[in-house]
Amino acid sequence: GAVVSQHPSWVICKSGTSVKIECRSLDFQATTMFWYRQFPKQSLMLMATSNEGSKATYEQGVEKDKFLINHASLTLSTLTVTSAHPEDSSFYICSARDWDRGLSQETQYFGPGTRLLVL
């Protein structure tokens, strides 16, 4: 299947600083990428849909000025957590869809996640 990578895999930062997380589709192009957040023992919650060359679409309750998304190319989307606070500590996962020939279906693939800890 298709591969999605994320960098860094974990980051610790001080409160008030900004953190950038990169998401790359390694062997396919993705006009759309998705950013999820997962708190311990909870499921993945979609934060925003990142669209190449245009503005991201944010889910209700997600502050677009706090979580800046840039989808500069067909293989790279970045999520910047601005002025991070301890409550932003979470597991951030990106995802992209690719056509699976075997399934004759678009399948959604996920990155390995980025663990953010804000002190």
Added chain:
Amino acid sequence: SQKIEQNSEALNIQEGKTATLTCNYTNYSPAYLQWYRQDPGRGPVFLLLIRENEKEKRKERLKVTFDTTLKQSLFHITASQPADSATYLCALLGARQLTFGSGTQLTVLP
């Protein structure tokens, strides 16, 4: 409102037995349903997709059923192994996004 429920937060079974996980949904009319595996500290890994017109789908030791009348999918792992221990998530594609259930943490005891 739309809901996806996985009835067991945690399931422990003995090695070699069949694990059965349940996913129920309300207020969806999904064209297909997906199952993912998630290990601690990792992103979900796609396992199986079953379409609304399919009753059953198999892949090696995995079997998924899909009953659109009951609005339920069952996920089976036969001849379970300790390496199958993980959290399993069902997911439905809504209008434009993939929505996940809360997951079932499966532990296969040796």
